[in-house]
Amino acid sequence: MIRDPQALHALLADVREFTQTVCLPLEAQIDAHDAMPEAVVDGMRRLGLFGHSIPAAYGGAGLTTEELALVNIEVSQASPTFRARFGGNTGIAAESLIVDGTEAQRQRYLPRxxxxxxxxxxxxxEPEAGSDAISLTTTARREGDDxxxxxxxxxxxxxxIAGLFTVFARTEAGRGAAGISAFLVERGTPGLTTPEPPRKMGQHGSPVGEVILQDCRVPASSVVGGEALLGQGFRTAMKTLNKQRINLAGLCVGPAIRLVHEMVARARARQQFGQAIGEFQLVQQMIAESNTEVHAARALVLETARKRDAGEDVTMEASMCKVFATEMCGRVADRAVQVFGGSGYMAGNVAERFFRDVRLFRLYEGTTQIHWLNIAKRTLAAGGAGV
Incomplete structure (x- = not known):
C-alpha cells in the first residue's frame, strides 16, 4: 500500500542519494576496520532512517509494509552493514513495542x-535455542514486584551498542511457548553485560554479540504489553518476525540489484580473447539468470507486503519471501564472483565482499531449512488451497 506516491518518490530519491554519495565510498574502509563512522550514523538520523517503520504518533514516518520494502530495496544496494545499524529500530526491536507494547512503553521508548x-x-x-527458539533457557523469576x-x-x-534490549525469558517452566515472556531491559541495568563482540565472516561494521544476564532485576512493568501479556512473549516474537521476514527479503533484493550492475560493468570492461567477456554466451547466461531472479524476488516481496497491508495473514508468504530472496541473493553473489574471475576471490573486491556479507541472510530470521518445513506444514494443512 503506497499512500502518497509523490512523497514516497521523494523519500526514495533521498535514500538513493545518501546510499550513493555517503555509503558506497565507505564500504571498503568499513569492511577493513569493522567500524561504522559516527558521522554516517548522524546522517542516518537526519534522514529519519531510524524511524521509518515507527508510527507518526511516536515521531516516525509510519511507513506501510510495501513502502518499507521499497526503502529496504533501495538502501541495501550499499553494503548490508549500513542498514543493520538502524535496522533494529525499523525492524524487530521496535516492532515488538508497536504490536504489543503498552502505551506507556511506547511513549517511553519509541520517540527515542x-x-x-x-x-x-x-x-x-541462545547457544542451544536458535531455530528451536521455544527451547530457550533464560529464566525470569518473580520476586515481589520485580x-x-x-x-x-x-x-x-x-x-x-544497544541501549534497549527486548529479552525473551521463561517465566513458567515446562509450558513451552506459553511460558515465555518478553522484557524491556535498558543498558546500565545491573546484571546485564555485553562482552566484546567477535569478528564475523562479513557485514563488518555491524556489531553482533552476546548478552549476559546475571541476577538482572527489572520491574514487572518492563514486561512487553504489561502483566496482561505475561507468558505471551513468544507470540509477540512471531508477530514481529513475520514483518521482519518481509523486510529481510527486501534487503536481499537490493544487494542482488547492485551485483547485477557490477557484473554488467565487469563484463563490459574485462577483455579476453580479444573481446569483452560480456560477448560470451555463458557469461550472458549468468547475468540473465541473476536479473530474472531479482525481478521474481522483488515481485514476490511487494505482493506479500501488499497482502500484509491489506490485513491478510501472510505467515506462509513471509516464509516464502525469506527463503526465495535469501537463496536468490546467495546465487547472484556466487555468480558475481564467477564473472569477476580470480579478482572476485581477492579481498577488497566488491564481489568478494558481498559474497561474505549476504551469506548471513540464509541463517537469521529462521534458516532456509526451517522455513521450508514451515511452508510445507502450512501447505499440507491447507490441502493445497491458496496455491
Whole structure:
C-alpha cells in the first residue's frame, strides 16, 4: 500500500542519494576496520532512517509494509552493514513495542528510537535455542514486584551498542511457548553485560554479540504489553518476525540489484580473447539468470507486503519471501564472483565482499531449512488451497 506516491518518490530519491554519495565510498574502509563512522550514523538520523517503520504518533514516518520494502530495496544496494545499524529500530526491536507494547512503553521508548537516540536489539537466540527458539533457557523469576533474569543470549545484532534490549525469558517452566515472556531491559541495568563482540565472516561494521544476564532485576512493568501479556512473549516474537521476514527479503533484493550492475560493468570492461567477456554466451547466461531472479524476488516481496497491508495473514508468504530472496541473493553473489574471475576471490573486491556479507541472510530470521518445513506444514494443512 503506497499512500502518497509523490512523497514516497521523494523519500526514495533521498535514500538513493545518501546510499550513493555517503555509503558506497565507505564500504571498503568499513569492511577493513569493522567500524561504522559516527558521522554516517548522524546522517542516518537526519534522514529519519531510524524511524521509518515507527508510527507518526511516536515521531516516525509510519511507513506501510510495501513502502518499507521499497526503502529496504533501495538502501541495501550499499553494503548490508549500513542498514543493520538502524535496522533494529525499523525492524524487530521496535516492532515488538508497536504490536504489543503498552502505551506507556511506547511513549517511553519509541520517540527515542525513531530519532536514533536509542538503538534497540532483539535478544531471542541462545547457544542451544536458535531455530528451536521455544527451547530457550533464560529464566525470569518473580520476586515481589520485580523479575530477576538469568541467561545467555548470542548472535544478537547491535547488542554491543544497544541501549534497549527486548529479552525473551521463561517465566513458567515446562509450558513451552506459553511460558515465555518478553522484557524491556535498558543498558546500565545491573546484571546485564555485553562482552566484546567477535569478528564475523562479513557485514563488518555491524556489531553482533552476546548478552549476559546475571541476577538482572527489572520491574514487572518492563514486561512487553504489561502483566496482561505475561507468558505471551513468544507470540509477540512471531508477530514481529513475520514483518521482519518481509523486510529481510527486501534487503536481499537490493544487494542482488547492485551485483547485477557490477557484473554488467565487469563484463563490459574485462577483455579476453580479444573481446569483452560480456560477448560470451555463458557469461550472458549468468547475468540473465541473476536479473530474472531479482525481478521474481522483488515481485514476490511487494505482493506479500501488499497482502500484509491489506490485513491478510501472510505467515506462509513471509516464509516464502525469506527463503526465495535469501537463496536468490546467495546465487547472484556466487555468480558475481564467477564473472569477476580470480579478482572476485581477492579481498577488497566488491564481489568478494558481498559474497561474505549476504551469506548471513540464509541463517537469521529462521534458516532456509526451517522455513521450508514451515511452508510445507502450512501447505499440507491447507490441502493445497491458496496455491
Amino acid at each position: 528510537m525513531a530519532s536514533g537516540e536509542l538503538t534497540g536489539c532483539f535478544a531471542l537466540t 523479575f530477576v533474569l538469568n541467561g545467555h543470549k548470542c548472535f544478537i545484532t547491535n547488542a554491543p
